[in-house]
Each structure stands twice: as C-alpha cells, then as structure tokens.
Amino acid sequence: AKPQLAVVGATGAVGSVLLGILSERADIWGEIRLIASPRSAGRKLTVRGAEVEVVALSEEAFDGIDVAMFDVPDEVSAQWVPVAVSKGAVVIDNAGTFRLDPDVPLVVPEVNAHAARVRPRGIIASPNCTTLSMIVALGALHAEYGLSELIVSSYQAVSGVGKAGVDTLRAQLSAVSGTELGTTPGDVRRAVGDTLGPFPAPIALNVVPWAGSLQEDGWSSEELKIRDESRKILGLPELPVTATCVRVPVITTHSLTVHARFENEVTVGGAHEILAAAPGVVLSDDPAEGEYPTPADVVGTDPTWVGRVRRSLDDPRALELFVCGDNLRKGAALNTAQVGELVAAELQG
Ligand code: 2RA
Numbered sequence: 001a002k003p004q005l006a007v008v009g010a011t012g013a014v015g016s017v018l019l020g021i022l023s024e025r026a027d028i029w030g031e032i033r034l035i036a037s038p039r040s041a042g043r044k045l046t047v048r049g050a051e052v053e054v055v056a057l058s059e060e061a062f063d064g065i066d067v068a069m070f071d072v073p074d075e076v077s078a079q080w081v082p083v084a085v086s087k088g089a090v091v092i093d094n095a096g097t098f099r100l101d102p103d104v105p106l107v108v109p110e111v112n113a114h115a116a117r118v119r120p121r122g123i124i125a126s127p128n129c130t131t132l133s134m135i136v137a138l139g140a141l142h143a144e145y146g147l148s149e150l151i152v153s154s155y156q157a158v159s160g161v162g163k164a165g166v167d168t169l170r171a172q173l174s175a176v177s178g179t180e181l182g183t184t185p186g187d188v189r190r191a192v193g194d195t196l197g198p199f200p201a202p203i204a205l206n207v208v209p210w211a212g213s214l215q216e217d218g219w220s221s222e223e224l225k226i227r228d229e230s231r232k233i234l235g236l237p238e239l240p241v242t243a244t245c246v247r248v249p250v251i252t253t254h255s256l257t258v259h260a261r262f263e264n265e266v267t268v269g270g271a272h273e274i275l276a277a278a279p280g281v282v283l284s285d286d287p288a289e290g291e292y293p294t295p296a297d298v299v300g301t302d303p304t305w306v307g308r309v310r311r312s313l314d315d316p317r318a319l320e321l322f323v324c325g326d327n328l329r330k331g332a333a334l335n336t337a338q339v340g341e342l343v344a345a346e347l348q349g
Contacts, residue, residue: 012162014332070093071336092343104119112139116346133327133330160254160331220245
C-alpha cells in the first residue's frame with residue numbers, strides 16, 4: 001500500500017507551497033492528511049486536484065500516518081514532533097528544533113541522501129532556507145575538490161520571515177513609490193514611519209545587515225545556522241565557515257555570494273563541468289551576454305542557480321560564486337517533499 005502522509009502546518013506560507021509541490025510530483029502517497037492549528041481546522045485546501053478539509057492538530061490526527069511533514073514554528077515542532085513519532089510516523093521537520101541533534105540526520109537528498117536512513121529518534125530535519133539555497137551547488141564542488149573553507153554573504157528575501165515580511169515590503173514600497181525618497185539621510189525611514197514590521201530598519205529602497213535573532217558576540221542566528229548546518233550536511237565538523245546575512249527588498253529567492261576554498265587547485269572550466277552535471281543545479285554563467293541568475297528570474301523554480309564563477313585572483317584553490325535558490329521551494333517545501341520520497345521508497349522497499 002502507498003504510505004499515508006500528514007502535512008502539519010498545511011495553511012502556512014511553506015505549507016501552501018508544499019501542497020502545490022505534492023500535487024506536481026509523482027503521486028506516491030495514499031491519503032494526504034492536512035493538519036493545522038485548531039483555528040484553521042475546517043478550511044478546505046486543494047491538493048492533487050481535490051479539496052481536502054484541514055483537521056486540527058491533536059494526537060488522533062496522526063492515527064495511521066506513516067510520514068509526517070512539519071512546517072511549523074520551533075516551539076510547535078518541539079511539542080508535536082515527538083507526538084507524531086510516538087504514533088509511529090517518520091517525521092520530516094522543517095523547524096530549527098532538531099537540526100543539530102546528533103541523533104537527527106539533517107538531509108539534502110542531492111548531497112547526503114544516505115543520512116536519511118539512520119534516524120534513531122524517528123526524525124529527519126530539513127535545513128534552514130539560507131543553507132539550502134547554496135548547499136546543493138557546494139556539495140557537488142566539495143565531492144570533487146574537497147571543501148576547506150567557506151565565506152558567504154546572503155541577500156535574503158522577505159518571505160523568509162513569512163507573510164509579515166512580504167506584507168511589510170509591499171506596504172513600504174507603496175509608501176515610497178513615485179517619490180524622490182532615498183536621497184537624504186532618514187527620508188525613507190520617515191516615509192515608512194512605524195511600518196517596520198519584522199525588520200529592524202526600512203526594507204524598501206534599502207538593505208539591512210540583519211536576519212534572525214541576536215546570538216553571542218554579535219552574530220545572528222541565521223549566520224550560525226549557515227555555519228552549523230553546512231558542517232553537518234557536508235560531514236565536515238571543523239570546516240571554517242563565516243557568514244554575514246543581509247535582508248534585501250526581494251519577495252522570494254535568497255541569493256548568496258560564496259568564497260569557497262578547496263584542498264586542491266580549481267579551474268573555472270572544471271567547476272563549470274561539475275556544476276553543469278550536478279543534479280538540482282543550473283549553471284547560468286555568461287557575463288559577456290549578461291547571463292547570471294537573479295531572484296527575479298529564479299523565483300518559482302526548483303534548482304539552485306549558479307553564476308559568476310571565478311577563480312580567486314590570489315588563491316588558485318578558491319572559487320567565487322553567486323548562487324540563487326527559491327527559499328520557499330528548495331529552501332523549504334521541495335526539500336521536505338524530496339526527503340519524504342526517500343522515506344516512502346524505503347518504507348515500500
Ligand atoms: C529567513 N532563513 O530568511 C530565514 C527563515 N528561516 O529569515
């Protein structure tokens with residue numbers, strides 16, 4: 001029999017994208033049960049072309065479920081993932097709660113699919129969207145050249161903080177459009193007034209060097225996630241990683257500049273070959289023709305897009321890259337769906 005799937009957080013930003021992805025991909029699931037907070041119970045959502053009624057999160061909601069995909073805040077995941085596991089489900093969790101637990105594999109199918117089979121707690125974690133937006137390309141380069149250091153800067157879209165982020169950018173854009181703002185200190189800030197929403201500074205006509213919460217010594221949670229998660233996924237616990245995370249006025253699709261240093265000398269031609277052949281990666285790198293990825297072109301697509309591949313001028317072992325990935329698709333929902341497919345194949349095999 002086909003495995004029974006539950007989607008927990010079906011009505012959220014990532015949940016909605018996940019229902020679309022489950023409808024597009026091979027139909028490997030028996031029932032797809034939609035679960036959300038009691039306040040969303042009773043709503044009807046479309047999945048695989050049919051309307052399905054959302055049920056409230058409860059212990060009974062997991063009856064008969066083989067695989068549960070969670071797209072909920074950390075505290076909801078901490079409370080309910082163990083419940084789903086106790087009811088016999090394998091959980092694929094998108095929250096930060098279990099990602100660094102040594103008994104929970106952190107899986108990106110193109111990079112470390114093998115890790116999904118060893119899950120002592122019955123949980124598989126899916127990485128943060130910023131890590132996911134670059135790691136498929138880096139995994140391919142690492143497999144060939146051996147990664148020895150990573151320095152990245154992110155250019156993160158506002159949908160990374162959910163609907164409030166998107167609503168805030170849209171409201172601020174209408175407050176500044178058709179004006180002469182952006183020419184004197186504070187003029188944009190005054191125009192957007194108290195509509196900063198989830199951001200610490202105006203996000204329209206601006207870039208903000210901050211994403212996530214404040215951690216020790218001035219680092220942001222988002223920067224530490226890139227470091228910790230990349231190390232775990234690549235199996236390089238000592239890898240030197242430095243990240244600076246920046247929010248930009250883009251709705252969806254995170255971008256990163258990457259300085260990647262390797263054990264061995266690299267060439268642009270070699271890197272092009274590896275990236276062009278890597279599953280889940282699209283190489284778009286012809287600057288003479290104005291060809292490189294941008295969020296406006298990448299949004300809504302599945303792969304990790306890579307361009308601006310250069311060998312570092314002062315280091316024959318290092319590459320510079322520009323990478324874009326849709327933070328709601330590969331950055332969240334798609335990776336969850338792909339991990340689910342690995343588990344389903346295993347349960348049926
Ligand atoms: C962000 N990566 O973009 C985060 C969401 N987990 O804010």
